[in-house]
Amino acid sequence: MTDPPLAPPSDPPVRVEGLRKVYQDEGRGPLEAVRGISFECTQGEIFGLLGSNGAGKTTTLKMLATLLPPTAGRAYICDFEVAGQAHQVRQKLGFYSSSTGLYPRLSVLETLEFFARINGYPKARVAARVQELVDHFRLGEYRHVRVERLSSGNKQKVSIARTVAHDPPVLIFDEPTVGLDVLAALDFQTSLEKLRMQGKTIILSTHIMSEAEKLCDRIAIVDAGRILACATLEELRATTQLHYLEDIFIHYLKNGR
């Protein structure tokens, strides 16, 4: 893919300020899933959200993707606020999650065309863009195959391709390699590296330590709706005097709770 990296904006592409999310559960009363999370992501950075199940990662990402309204706090994607300017935010954002599926009876080409068009990609350039994506993700021989007939690895490629189909500057991946085999996971990691080189800002949520170690420029350790630490891997190692990310994670969990 040959698009040049974006020029650096005046503000970071992703700014999160004191984001909170409270659910009203009928039986248990108010449940605070996210308790004031703040962070920023610079352009061309892979920012990792690392945490165990129920830490609040997915809720945070859903708020950024405008799927859930925040209870308090603000978040900005390319200077558009997620609560008040949801339409503009979604045009600048690509969101991938295990809960985001595809239309099974559409072919690969149709799927990519569809998502490029509904996300506002210029109609005249859609065909070229789709071809580019097909070439990049090596989906050439499957272009006319229905999604329901693809293997899980190819389905995932199509899912990632549709996430970037409209060439958004900010990408969010919520546990993208869950259920993938080693090779497919490696493929995904390679794709992510290429996207970073194009200047995309990527937020990656994962609980796989090796993945976070390998890919993320900065890592935020999340637990119980709070960020316990947010720094590069080297800084975390220096602070905790521990080498492996797993040990660092457990250290913060023990001290943070």
Add this chain to the structure above:
Amino acid sequence: MWTLFYYELRHILRDITQLLVVALLIPLLLTPFVGNSFQRALRQSEALQSGTFFVAVVGPRAQEVRALLPQLGKFKEMPLTGSPGEALRENLVDCFITVEDAADVDSPGDWRLEPLATRSRLAETPRLTVHYNQSRERSQRAQIAFSEGVGRYLSRTRDRYLSQLGIEPKRLYQVHSENLASRRQEQVQLMASLVPIVLIFVLFGTGSVTALDAVAGERERGSLATLLVSALDRRTIAGAKWLTVVVISLTFGLPQLLGLLWNMRGLGGHSLALLSPGSWFCLFFFCLLLCLQVSAVLLWISARSSTFKQAQLLYMPGLLVTGALAAVSWMQALPLRSVMVLVPISGLSLALRDSLLEDFSLWLLLAAAASLCWTLFLLRSVADNLTLDLLDKPHSDVPVEQMRRSLSGDILWYYALAGALMVVVPGNLPILSGLRGQVALIQTTMLFLPLVLLRIYRQPLRPSLRWRNTSLSNWTICLLAAPLMHLCANSVAIISSWLLPMSEEAVRQMTQLLLPKDASQLELFFLIAVCPAFCEEMAFRGGLLHAVQQPRDRLHPSWRTCLLVGLAFGAFHFSVQRILPTAVIGSLLTYVALKTNSIWPCMMLHLVNNALAVFLSSLAIDYTQLPGWGWIAAWILLLYLLKRLAGVGPDREEREASETTAEA
């Protein structure tokens, strides 16, 4: 939206062969069987009218009737081997006639079947009893044929006797009935009753799979989440999906409907070909509107379901409710020119019927407008329910005030739907059409509707319904104002009767409804004063006022809020003539509720007003005898008293605000 619409259609029509076979070919192959079954039933019914009936004649004087049988019609007597009752049960005879001396008859004896006696007036004339089986059409027709045959015989006998007495039989009145409706008109009438219901079933059948999959199925598969993170807003997504359902319903439903009508041409389907261009246009127009509305209903069912399976479970109740609403086209006495025009599905059903009967009026336009409003309301609800997972209760995080504002946008629609049902249901259940039935239905609905809505929209009940006391001075003022309010309301009623006079018959009917003679004063007091005072106040000064009030109303009640609640209150009395006086009362009560921030004074005022109406009506007092200055004085005094109501102070506001937070 058009991109989404195009790709949704493409996705659905991808397996076009399977779809054509299942959704088009098989139903088209089956419709001849349905149509032929109807036609065969009709032909059999017509054949029965001219066929021969098998009867048995028993009893001590059976021979007299046996000799008459050939003169009575096409009857053939069958020999009996057992009892006549058994023969009838085993369908060996269509009916049997017992011929007895009139003095001998005590009870039907061991015959269990429904007897129909032709009573004789002279002791020597035998008593004929026709025993038939109501559950068999042939037996019914035999009974009718025998009764008519005896009637004709008696008529001839009478004429002969009169002639012998020298009286010209032709001088006596004879009644003949002449049906001026042409066969075509009768057939169109039948079609007009059938078409809406058939259309509902066809549309449900053709649109359901698409609609149920469009949201519930996609929610289950995860592709809805993908759409929700795209640049499309929820209303666009809802609109595109709805259009898809409409197109599929029309594409596959229209051929099925035409096929059904073609196969039912013997029942009158061919009469449609003789309709005027205006009727054809209206027919297509309202069929289209019905398709739009049913598609919205189906999509709404899908949006309210977490999974495809749950949507399938809701499909049948949805079909029954919609079919029942469409079945009003069978009720010939139910006109479009009534509040029915506002009822979803029913209004369109009656408009379709009127179109086929070439009964054109402006009410058709009103039906179309109401239908579009209902469709838009449903689509708005679909858009609001386009969430990832209903089980996550996406509104659970929304603050109470935001939910209240959401309720204020929807509450009038809920109330309108409840009002429509309160009109339709008594029409179908006679037990609910009297005062007691209406009180039971209407007041129960008024009581529970706000409770349910407040619960759904997570509003704290006590502060929302204003279940709090007010000061002693306010109570005193309201007690003094109560009789004045009754007087002032009657002054408006008098003006209303000048502007919109009621016919004497209408007045009589209303009086009969509201003040039935068989009800005691205590019962009337309970039904007309106590129940409405509690239940209607809960609905209007409770739930509705809470939803529509503005923040500044707490300190300075606005005329807009008072008028809105008052008009809604007036409309709920379902009478054009009563809207004005009840709206005025409603507005005044709303003012009292806002000023005192309590519902209890409103209930007291309402109770006193209605109780005075009951009590004074029993004294037959004529309000028009009151001089004009009396009315004016009453108004001035009332407004002065209401102005003196002590409003909500800042301390009380803080206290009540903290109550609201605690409840939330």
